[in-house]
Amino acid sequence: MTFARPDWLWLLVPAALCLGFAWVASRRRRVMVAGWPALAAKPGRRALKSACFICAVVLLALAGAGPRLGTENPDVPAKTPPRLRLMVVLDCSRSMLARDVPPDRLGAAKRLVLDVLSRLPGLDVGLVGFAGRAWLACPPTPDRAGLALFLDGLTPEVAPLGGTDPATGLEAAGLALAGVRPAAVLLVTDGQATVATAGPARPNLPPGVPVYAVAVGSDQAAQVPGPGGEPLRNAAGAPVAAGVDYPALAALAEATGGAAYRLAPDAPWPAAAIAAALAEGTASSDTSPAPATADDDGALFLILAVALLLADLALPPGRKLAGL
Numbered sequence: 001m002t003f004a005r006p007d008w009l010w011l012l013v014p015a016a017l018c019l020g021f022a023w024v025a026s027r028r029r030r031v032m033v034a035g036w037p038a039l040a041a042k043p044g045r046r047a048l049k050s051a052c053f054i055c056a057v058v059l060l061a062l063a064g065a066g067p068r069l070g071t072e073n074p075d076v077p078a079k080t081p082p083r084l085r086l087m088v089v090l091d092c093s094r095s096m097l098a099r100d101v102p103p104d105r106l107g108a109a110k111r112l113v114l115d116v117l118s119r120l121p122g123l124d125v126g127l128v129g130f131a132g133r134a135w136l137a138c139p140p141t142p143d144r145a146g147l148a149l150f151l152d153g154l155t156p157e158v159a160p161l162g163g164t165d166p167a168t169g170l171e172a173a174g175l176a177l178a179g180v181r182p183a184a185v186l187l188v189t190d191g192q193a194t195v196a197t198a199g200p201a202r203p204n205l206p207p208g209v210p211v212y213a214v215a216v217g218s219d220q221a222a223q224v225p226g227p228g229g230e231p232l233r234n235a236a237g238a239p240v241a242a243g244v245d246y247p248a249l250a251a252l253a254e255a256t257g258g259a260a261y262r263l264a265p266d267a268p269w270p271a272a273a274i275a276a277a278l279a280e281g282t283a284s285s286d287t288s289p290a291p292a293t294a295d296d297d298g299a300l301f302l303i304l305a306v307a308l309l310l311a312d313l314a315l316p317p318g319r320k321l322a323g324l
Contacts, residue, residue: 004066011061018057022050052312059305063298085124085140085180086278087173088113091189091216093131093164094156094232095242098190100222101265109188109216110151112263112271116186117144119275126176129154130169132161136176164193170211171204178206184258184281186274188214191245210258210281212274217244218264 003009026047090113096106117125126140127150138150156162166189177183185205191213205211221241226232231239250260259277261270 002068003062004068006065008065009061011064012058015054015057015061018054022054026050049312049315052308052315056305056308056312059301059308063301063305065298067297067301069297082182083122083124084120084278084281085126085177085183086120087126087128087140087176087183087185088151089128089130089134089166089169089173089185089187089189090151090154091131091164091166091169092129092154092156092159094162094226095164095190095192095224095240096216097156097225098217098222098242099225100218100220101216101263105190105216105263106155108263109214110154112214112269112274113151113186113188114148115269115271116274116278117147119271120278123278126173127151127154128169128172128176129159130165130172131156131159132163132165132168133159134165134168134172135160136172140176164189166191166193167204174205174209177209181208182281183209184278185209185211185256186214186278187211187249187252188216188263189249190217190242191215191249192243193245205256209256211253211256212258212277213249213253213260214263214270214274215244215246215249215260216263217242218266219244 090109092106096109097104099105101108117123121144124140124142125144125147126136127138127147128134129137137154138147141147166187169189170185170187173185177185183206221243224232224240224242234240244264246260246262253260261267261274263270
């Protein structure tokens with residue numbers, strides 16, 4: 001037998017004192033009965049009352065100490081780590097249609113997301129799309145088939161506002177992750193913000209939520225195609241080229257405790273590394289104590305103690321001499 005609160009065993013001291021008093025009283029009664037036989041009670045009655053009271057005190061002390069009668073409880077399953085909630089934040093701006101990563105940046109990013117999720121079957125995953133503004137494309141769900149449909153539907157045409165503002169995507173992901181732990185964000189973008197934002201550049205995310213950023217695109221700026229496939233041109237008539245801001249994404253990931261990766265023709269496919277980092281983050285986030293190896297049986301001891309006290313009260317006291 002083990003105890004959850006062994007420091008409460010000091011309550012056994014009053015039980016020992018009661019046992020000592022009972023022994024002293026028994027000796028005194030034997031001396032008195034030898035001189036006055038009329039004081040004698042039925043054999044064993046006083047001993048039974050004393051035993052009920054002392055045993056009740058002992059059981060109350062043990063109940064307070066949290067007794068565990070077994071070493072383990074096979075009926076209680078081992079505690080499993082909490083399910084990680086992952087928010088995928090995908091850049092759907094027109095710069096993601098640049099073809100420096102085949103078939104284009106957006107197509108390669110979607111293929112990467114599906115590959116990462118196929119390596120992590122135990123996650124609840126949500127989806128946020130962003131361009132100049134962000135929107136929740138799919139709330140967190142374990143349904144990968146449904147998520148793949150929403151992922152396939154993310155294009156520049158469905159974006160409510162043109163441009164690129166990763167901060168709005170991170171803010172939408174933070175709202176979806178409010179109060180949830182463990183949680184993480186997978187940000188997939190070329191990293192070049194074209195929308196000015198007021199206030200600090202720090203991502204609006206709950207504390208303890210790491211960002212794993214993927215910079216999509218090669219080192220050289222690539223031409224952005226227009227709606228008809230022709231090169232997109234700015235107001236001056238010059239072709240628009242989109243680069244990749246990997247240093248900014250790396251700084252963002254480092255500030256949140258995540259990591260940065262590249263999705264480019266000259267870089268290794270990062271799906272395995274991203275999945276391993278997310279799996280490691282899930283395992284390290286479970287810092288709660290291990291479950292008790294056995295149930296606390298204090299309630300059983302308490303019930304027995306109450307029963308013995310009731311028995312002590314129910315037993316009649318010994319015979320008294322009239323007039324005393």
